[in-house]
Amino acid sequence: MRSLAFVLVMLGFSSKAGAVPLHVWLPKAHPEAPSPVSALMSSSMVAMGVYGIIRVGFDLLHGGTVWWWVAVATLGVVSGVYGALHATTSTDLKRLLAYSTIDIMGLSLLGVGAAGVLDDTSMHADASLALMASLLLLVAHAFFKGALFLGAGSVERASGTRDLDRLGGLIHTMPFTALVMALSAGAIMAVPTLSGFSSEWLVLQGLLHGFVDTSSVAVIVMLLGVVALALTGGLTAVAFVKAFGIGFLGQSRSRGALDAREVSTWMSGATALLVVPSVAIGVVPGVVIPWVHRATDTALGPSGASPLARGTGLALSQLRGAIEPAALLVAVVAVMVGIALVNRTLAHRRARRLDAWACGRGEQTPRMQYTATSFAEPLQRVFADVLRPQSDVEVTHAVESQYFQQSLTYHNRIGDVVELRAYRPLISFADRLGVSARRLQNGSIHRYLAFGFVALLVVVVVLA
Amino acid sequence: VSTALTVSIVTSLIQVVVVGVGGLILVGLMAKIKARAEGRVGSPIVQPLRDVRKLVTKERLHAHHSSAVLPLAPIVLTASAAVAIAISPLIGTHPLLGVTADIFVIVYLLLTGSVASALAGLDTATAFGGMGSSRAMTIGALAEPALLVAVIALSIQAGTSNLPGIVAGTLHHPAWAFGPVHLFALGAFLIVVIAETGRIPVDNPSTHLELTMVHEAMVLEYAGPELALVTVGEAMRLGLLVALVASLFLPWGVASGSGLVGLVVATLALALKMAVVAGAVALIEVRSAKLRLFRLPELLAGGFVLAVLAVVMGLVSR
Numbered sequence: 081m082r083s084l085a086f087v088l089v090m091l092g093f094s095s096k097a098g099a100v101p102l103h104v105w106l107p108k109a110h111p112e113a114p115s116p117v118s119a120l121m122s123s124s125m126v127a128m129g130v131y132g133i134i135r136v137g138f139d140l141l142h143g144g145t146v147w148w149w150v151a152v153a154t155l156g157v158v159s160g161v162y163g164a165l166h167a168t169t170s171t172d173l174k175r176l177l178a179y180s181t182i183d184i185m186g187l188s189l190l191g192v193g194a195a196g197v198l199d200d201t202s203m204h205a206d207a208s209l210a211l212m213a214s215l216l217l218l219v220a221h222a223f224f225k226g227a228l229f230l231g232a233g234s235v236e237r238a239s240g241t242r243d244l245d246r247l248g249g250l251i252h253t254m255p256f257t258a259l260v261m262a263l264s265a266g267a268i269m270a271v272p273t274l275s276g277f278s279s280e281w282l283v284l285q286g287l288l289h290g291f292v293d294t295s296s297v298a299v300i301v302m303l304l305g306v307v308a309l310a311l312t313g314g315l316t317a318v319a320f321v322k323a324f325g326i327g328f329l330g331q332s333r334s335r336g337a338l339d340a341r342e343v344s345t346w347m348s349g350a351t352a353l354l355v356v357p358s359v360a361i362g363v364v365p366g367v368v369i370p371w372v373h374r375a376t377d378t379a380l381g382p383s384g385a386s387p388l389a390r391g392t393g394l395a396l397s398q399l400r401g402a403i404e405p406a407a408l409l410v411a412v413v414a415v416m417v418g419i420a421l422v423n424r425t426l427a428h429r430r431a432r433r434l435d436a437w438a439c440g441r442g443e444q445t446p447r448m449q450y451t452a453t454s455f456a457e458p459l460q461r462v463f464a465d466v467l468r469p470q471s472d473v474e475v476t477h478a479v480e481s482q483y484f485q486q487s488l489t490y491h492n493r494i495g496d497v498v499e500l501r502a503y504r505p506l507i508s509f510a511d512r513l514g515v516s517a518r519r520l521q522n523g524s525i526h527r528y529l530a531f532g533f534v535a536l537l538v539v540v541v542v543l544a
Numbered sequence: 545v546s547t548a549l550t551v552s553i554v555t556s557l558i559q560v561v562v563v564g565v566g567g568l569i570l571v572g573l574m575a576k577i578k579a580r581a582e583g584r585v586g587s588p589i590v591q592p593l594r595d596v597r598k599l600v601t602k603e604r605l606h607a608h609h610s611s612a613v614l615p616l617a618p619i620v621l622t623a624s625a626a627v628a629i630a631i632s633p634l635i636g637t638h639p640l641l642g643v644t645a646d647i648f649v650i651v652y653l654l655l656t657g658s659v660a661s662a663l664a665g666l667d668t669a670t671a672f673g674g675m676g677s678s679r680a681m682t683i684g685a686l687a688e689p690a691l692l693v694a695v696i697a698l699s700i701q702a703g704t705s706n707l708p709g710i711v712a713g714t715l716h717h718p719a720w721a722f723g724p725v726h727l728f729a730l731g732a733f734l735i736v737v738i739a740e741t742g743r744i745p746v747d748n749p750s751t752h753l754e755l756t757m758v759h760e761a762m763v764l765e766y767a768g769p770e771l772a773l774v775t776v777g778e779a780m781r782l783g784l785l786v787a788l789v790a791s792l793f794l795p796w797g798v799a800s801g802s803g804l805v806g807l808v809v810a811t812l813a814l815a816l817k818m819a820v821v822a823g824a825v826a827l828i829e830v831r832s833a834k835l836r837l838f839r840l841p842e843l844l845a846g847g848f849v850l851a852v853l854a855v856v857m858g859l860v861s862r
Contacts, residue, residue, distance in 0.1 A: 325666030444609075
């Protein structure tokens with residue numbers, strides 16, 4: 081009975097968290113809301129789903145059995161990879177962000193699942209570490225995803241579109257928004273010393289510790305988790321290089337993008353308000369650890385000493401690993417400044433502006449650039465089995481000769497496989513059932529009375 | 545304490561110089577080996593150094609429509625590689641900031657460099673730049689899982705993800721280096737090194753044919769001192785990956801003490817090991833043809849499978 085309750089609660093909350101296969105609402109709902117609302121939905125409301133699973137699983141049902149948490153981790157693994165894959169191929173900026181939310185929620189559920197498995201194999205310190213990792217990721221995500229959605233809102237307001245294929249060149253007209261988006265995209269790509277890196281590093285450590293001496297079930301979960309984390313890492317980098325590189329760099333691909341102007345101080349200020357804590361969590365993650373540890377203690381029961389040593393960075397007490405992002409940041413910035421100074425003394429003159437190389441053809445037009453669709457095309461081909469893209473090319477030939485083309489149109493559409501293959505058949509089945517049930521209802525009062533009489537008879541017979 | 549700090553600083557400085565300059569010489573050495581194997585004389589081994597010296601004196605040129613990303617990207621590329629080299633245990637197990645020399649830090653520092661280059665490719669607003677960025681990111685996204693899982697296999701065996709810890713562990717248990725974990729991980733690592741540094745069969749570093757270019761297309765708009773910096777940064781990444789293979793899989797010679805003699809010996813050993821690994825990569829280049837772009841996922845998936853096997857081996861032999 082407890083297991084049934086947990087499975088139902090887990091499914092319910094996983095739909096709130098946008099975990100595959102109950103995710104189909106999320107990439108439709110989050111992009112359509114006004115951006116501040118999207119920011120709120122994606123950064124904190126979905127986290128309630130993970131919170132619910134933690135609260136019910138650990139607090140109310142006291143951990144349960146291992147397979148519960150294997151199920152949670154599996155949901156996490158599938159959601160992580162599926163979300164990351166769809167984020168790489170999305171061309172709508174906010175849809176891309178929504179899919180990446182599914183990805184991060186997946187990784188967070190993976191951490192929760194790993195914590196549950198470790199807790200049930202009585203490795204309490206490691207369970208606490210995995211849960212802390214999951215919570216730190218949620219906290220970091222709340223800030224950087226909030227900033228990303230607000231930035232996307234600024235882009236939409238300034239240019240009138242959020243279709244990456246119609247954006248470009250915004251770094252010249254909206255430098256502040258570009259900076260904010262670059263910092264937040266860097267965080268989600270896990271660039272070292274930004275918040276995504278610190279929290280994903282901790283998730284990896286939580287999984288690595290699970291390998292040390294646990295049951296074979298736990299090891300399989302950890303192995304799947306590590307593979308998922310590795311796959312999503314690369315895919316997320318592609319998705320956000322695309323989002324920033326196509327959206328903000330290059331030449332503007334539409335009138336709206338060309339005429340975009342920086343948004344008001346209030347809008348940029350609100351976005352900056354989210355970026356500052358996001359950067360801070362990355363550089364000095366140790367500062368938020370005591371709060372995260374208190375939360376895990378509430379869920380798992382007091383574990384005594386924190387698995388992480390006190391300090392500005394993250395250092396595992398058993399000395400199996402440590403990162404000191406602040407020191408790393410100082411080192412990288414120092415080297416960058418050094419290189420820039422050498423660069424300046426070597427070439428003191430200002431750079432001369434020239435046309436880019438176009439094979440001697442002359443001017444480059446915005447249409448000659450890569451778009452978001454073409455940028456992701458190689459990966460779309462590689463993962464065609466999962467994504468099931470529908471693309472077709474229509475060529476209209478000139479009347480005079482087959483060898484000359486008058487026009488060429490290319491359509492590319494990637495639907496959600498889960499929606500197309502699972503939900504649509506289910507819906508059409510329910511639809512058919514409804515249609516056939518309608519035959520019972522023909523408007524004749526006598527027939528309805530007969531139904532009532534037969535039903536009464538059946539009840540009487542069954543109860544007798 | 546101060547002597548330990550001095551040793552750390554000296555270790556890191558030697559590493560940056562040896563791997564940085566060594567990376568450029570490796571490029572020349574690999575070109576030379578290829579040329580000789582093909583029956584040509586080839587350019588001198590120090591040719592890349594001369595190229596860099598020449599480029600530095602040239603004028604700075606930026607494409608229209610490019611932004612601050614274009615000059616900033618080579619700086620990020622080189623700085624991330626330099627810091628990764630400085631904190632890795634390449635000649636000694638106590639480099640500067642060795643505490644934070646986590647193997648994932650190194651992997652993600654390299655990723656940061658790739659991201660910077662890819663953004664620079666898109667910044668030029670040309671078809672070439674976008675093509676190079678798109679292809680390079682695709683290859684990177686598929687190579688990254690293999691690299692991550694391979695280093696995870698090594699960290700599980702060593703019981704730590706701290707890079708100096710892993711190298712010290714292998715020095716302590718020489719049998720590990722010949723065990724299945726290391727062999728499978730080495731296979732994955734070599735595939736990643738070839739993919740990340742753009743060598744045949746993944747990318748041809750000496751091509752200038754539009755349709756086959758990956759990395760060269762991405763950096764096509766660079767000229768003068770910035771091209772010199774891109775060249776140095778890329779050479780540093782090559783040097784770092786080759787040196788990491790040398791330190792992780794053939795750690796002998798890496799100094800664990802604080803003696804000066806040990807560091808000198810370790811430097812020579814590192815140079816020798818890097819030359820051997822680079823020679824092996826060059827021979828692979830000579831013996832294989834460039835793969836079609838859409839055949840690459842098979843190769844990289846092969847690397848990924850090798851890495852997963854390395855993890856499984858580590859768990860079985862636990």
